[in-house]
Amino acid sequence: MKRILIGLLISAVLCPAAQAFKQETHRRLVEDAVTYMQNHPTTTGYADLQAVAAAGGYTVAQFAQVLGQSAYDVDDFQDTYFCGAVTGDCVYAPVFNAGASLVNYTSYWHFQNHTQGPDVHGNDLGGYNYELLTVWGDIDNLAATWLVGDYMDDGPGGMTGWWSNDDSEYNTYGITEANYRQGTTSTKSMYDDFEEMPFQPLDNLAQYWYDQFLANPTAQSLGYALHATDVVQPHHVWTTSALNHSGWEGWVADYYDSENLNDDTLVTQALGAFTPLSSSATDIRPLLTEGGQIAYANGALVLSSTDHADRVQVARVVVPHAIAMVVHLLGHASAQITQ
Incomplete structure (x- = not known):
């Protein structure tokens, strides 16, 4: 036996199912959020982001790369x-x-279970x-x-x-x-x-790293907090390592560009689905819970279906909302430092 x-288990490891969005997708979500802010500077707090990047010795492009890499790195902890x-x-x-x-056991901290209280x-x-x-x-x-x-x-x-x-x-x-x-x-x-084991939820992981950023601002700690985009991955809020988990994530990575999942108009629409954090707030978890609610309400189909059209339908909701959530977080974080 x-x-x-x-x-x-070797088969499961070679086809990992508990790693959330693919690491490269985590990177793209963050970099695309920065690009969106550049393209919409008057509505996204881009000036604050630019100031924070400059204070750290980065161009905005370099800052985006470090943020994206750090969001990528969390799966390797x-x-x-x-x-x-x-x-x-x-x-x-x-x-x-x-x-x-x-896939490491650290992945078990990357869920927010919306099926339970x-x-x-x-x-x-x-x-x-x-x-x-x-x-x-x-x-x-x-x-x-x-x-x-x-x-x-x-x-x-x-x-x-x-x-x-x-x-x-x-x-x-x-x-x-x-x-x-x-x-x-x-x-x-x-x-x-x-x-x-009752693992702590993903939003607590993100809050820890966000607090680290506020206490000692670095691109790395902020990037770690941005791994929170996992809350907009349906399997991570319905909470399972199976049910097409790995296949869905691979599909998102493969079709991210060809299906235009980061469409600028969809991101603009998605921004309005979130309640912006107040300027005095330091707890980002309410925003992350909203991201999880969006995935929970719109993403169940990909747990049971591998049909391309079904996946496009879900992806064109959750991916723009993941990018929009990062835009909100980056704008809030930058304002906290520049105030």
Whole structure:
């Protein structure tokens, strides 16, 4: 049985389904948002963005590249280790890191579950929690079977395997989970079995990095926060690693240009779907929740259909809204620094 699972997990890793928008799509969404601001300077706060870029020693084009690369890089974070229930051996990717270049366990922080209400931490919308999924598929089940009983690395001297083995590599609970807690509460016992882990939602990840940007403005920290475009990816708000997840993301990357998914007119229309953050606000999560609501209301079709026309229909809603959300965030962030 274990050998069969290893083979299935290798297949799942080679066709990763929990990585959200493809990394290159994350880059394009951010760069296209900057381009949109350049093309609409009087309605987007472009002057503030230009000032922030210059203060950091960048041209706007260079700033866009660093922001986009940083949004890309979040999927490569090696900040989340799970430890074997029996061995206590801790790794950051499936099959003993064989798939690390494609999908890491950090991906489980990249969901905002709109099919459920408040979570055990106190978030109004929780993140990935296998036990509470309302839609799921083969990849979800395979991961839960492979990782059954595995616990989150909480540093040396914390939780251990069956024989008190403790091969801690990184204090995920004390660093990553704590960073993404964002005023909620957690206990180690919440993370002692993968199949019941209530991961913090993506908007908390974005809020953490946005706060880092406000405290010490860098293009990298702001770019990390912009990985929040995952909330406009339907699988990440319906919350499943399966159900055409990987195929949809690959399709978006492949047809991004030929289907004109970043159409300027559609982005302009999408901007109006968001409630702009007030100039005094530092909590960006209400805006991100609106992005998730748009994907939840308009994106379910791509969980069940691979038809090209169906995918175009959904993509021409969610991609412009993802770009529009970034425009709002960049305008707000820039104004916070230049005020």
